[in-house]
Amino acid sequence: MLRRNKKHISEYEILISAKPGFSLPNVRELWEYRDLLFLFVQREFISKYRQTVLGPLWYIIQPLLLSGIFTVVFGNIAQLPTDGVPPILFYLCGLATWGYFGQSFEGAANSLVLNAHLMSKVYFPRVIAPLSAIASKFMMFFIQFSLFMVCYFYFKFFTQVGAHLHFTNTIFMVPYLFLIAICLSLGAGLLMAAATAKYRDLIHMIGFMIQLWMYATPIIFPATEFPPRWRFLIFINPMATVVEGVRLAFLGQGYWTNKCLFAASAISFVVLILGLLAFAKTEKNFIDTV
């Protein structure tokens, strides 16, 4: 006989209905799914490293190559100034910071389409997918930033320009700057994920967008190259504040005002909220059109 006793029925209730309007993620539920987040990150690592020969080494080669190219093209040929910092250091610092942002943005933007199959078979808070995409880029950032540090100490102690290189107090702001970068990459990535779910061909635009965005960010040039009157235009992009701030912190050169910091914080926050709302709206039925 079945034990149809009322007290065996769980207290946990799930109500399913059409929910019009906008909503934000349920933090408590996300916390319940933290193991899945961790396993998604692990999946990303393992699948990446078991398949490539060079593995994490690639993370070192790529920024080095790019910085080398930048040094030749923008430093030597175009003669763009680098605030008196050795060009390679200048570029590496910007690229490591930007690299984390760009990769996170791309990962979050692709997360819906890449996990569509999974999402059509099982429920989990959908935002776990972009969150894990962003979390899995920490390792890459760590490696690239270490590379920058190694170069930094080389220049500091073995070259003449070393005397001008010094950390500044802005270093205490670096964690906050990364928080801005994370919020912005998540927010922009979620917006893009929602857009690609609807218009699948936008997925080909993501790489191009990252490229354009990078050139709009002061990575190959210092923001001070821009006339003061127009400088604010660059700083509409919160990543400009982040990159300049990180350079000021580690290289002693960078443009930094409280106004920029405030604008960057506000803009990233707004983008994050918009991204979360758009994503929540999309995730409800996006499986129907896969």
Place this chain on the structure above:
Amino acid sequence: MSNNKKYVIEVNHLSKLYDLGIIGSHTLRESIDRSWQRYRNRAVQLAPPSPFTGRQGPFPNSMWALKDVSFNVEYGEIIGVIGRNGCGKSTLLKILSRITEPTSGTALIRGRISSLLEVGTGFHGELSGRENIYLNGAILGMRRKEIDKHLEQIVEFSEIGKYIDTPVKRYSSGMYVRLAFAVAAHLNQQVLMIDEVLAVGDHAFQQKCLEKTRRMAGTGRTILFVSHDIDAVASLCHKCIYMEDGEIVEIGKPSEVIPLYTQAKKAA
């Protein structure tokens, strides 16, 4: 039916409307047209499906995959859902699993749900069997600690043996299915949705899975079970739901409902 009786699953007038023309990508222009149409037809869309128009939805090119479905499931019951292809069985399970939202109606589920709409959901070829057990388990809603606790049993049930640390891309399809089922068989959620997944794997293993399903129900699990295997439904289920064209035709004892379905199938 008394009101104070608590069901594990309560489904009330659940409906799902699908747009037929929009699978895959579409242009901005189409999308704007559609939104405009939607906006103008809001009143139509909010109205419940009409009993007279069959599956045809309120817009051209739309259909009710599920139409005004209501039923209740008691604690510990195994419910079989049968019906021809396209009658809306998977849609029902997807809504109850929170994979997609209903267009109207509600469902209340008391307990944690796990849905098996496919074997080995989220298995990754590069990961080892062991790693996939954890990933798949987490995807199906298990906590890491719970998987730790059941790991030995899962490995044993799967009969994978020493291949447990081999990447699953090197598994034979049989091994793959066995491992996937082994994880599913050790889920501990109170409510389980199974969609025709038992149709794969060899006969002996299928029997083992059916047996396991029966025992899971005996421990107070409530199961919603879609299958084409009428014998399995007859032997496993306490109750049976027969659906046609997105609507429920009959709910009742398998011995009474199954003949309706087999007759309808013969007539067609």
